[in-house]
Amino acid sequence: MKLLLPLASVLTCALAFVPSPSRKILQTTSADMSQNRDDGSVNRRDLLRTGSFVMASILGLEGVKPAQAIPEQKVYSSNAKNMMRLGEGDSSGGSVYDNNPASPKARARRAMVGCKNTSARSLAGESIGNTRLSEKECNQLIMNGEIDFMLQALTKLDCPSCPYGIGER
Numbered sequence: 255m256k257l258l259l260p261l262a263s264v265l266t267c268a269l270a271f272v273p274s275p276s277r278k279i280l281q282t283t284s285a286d287m288s289q290n291r292d293d294g295s296v297n298r299r300d301l302l303r304t305g306s307f308v309m310a311s312i313l314g315l316e317g318v319k320p321a322q323a324i325p326e327q328k329v330y331s332s333n334a335k336n337m338m339r340l341g342e343g344d345s346s347g348g349s350v351y352d353n354n355p356a357s358p359k360a361r362a363r364r365a366m367v368g369c370k371n372t373s374a375r376s377l378a379g380e381s382i383g384n385t386r387l388s389e390k391e392c393n394q395l396i397m398n399g400e401i402d403f404m405l406q407a408l409t410k411l412d413c414p415s416c417p418y419g420i421g422e423r
Contacts, residue, residue: 344415351419353408365396365404371411373423378407 329335336348355361368374369392379387382395382403396404413421 345417346415346419347417349419350414351412353405353412353419361401361405362396364408365401366393367418368404368408368420369393369396371418371420374404374407374411374420377410377423378404381407 327338329338339346339348351364352360353364355364368378369389375387375389375392376385378392379385382400384391392404408420411421411423413419416422
């Protein structure tokens with residue numbers, strides 16, 4: 255890299271004395287001379303631009319492709335894994351939700367979680383004929399032992415990357 259900088263400056267200075275075929279890049283026209291300087295000197299900006307393009311073509315940098323995607327990083331802590339998951343749009347927190355648990359108490363707990371979600375309540379309410387099922391009414395039905403209507407609604411709204419595993423309608 256230390257060698258490239260002096261080489262670039264020498265080449266840029268040498269370009270000032272090489273005539274251009276179009277005479278537009280390195281030499282100024284009469285309109286440019288009246289706007290910039292009257293002594294006929296070369297426009298410094300055009301000279302540097304030309305020199306940098308020539309250096310890039312000599313070094314083979316004109317075909318440089320954009321940076322590749324950064325490979326997936328290794329994550330060692332659970333907090334970093336959760337933050338990475340959230341950054342990718344997964345709001346589940348890494349949990350896996352079972353909408354059909356084996357234990358009766360687990361089924362009731364899962365159904366109670368469904369009662370807190372508006373989408374699950376409205377879908378479950380449609381299945382039992384109550385279109386405006388409130389959270390209180392839903393909880394009372396679950397406490398009275400009617401659990402399957404909510405678990406069926408949760409199964410229909412299953413979304414592994416959504417909060418609590420419950421998707422939107």
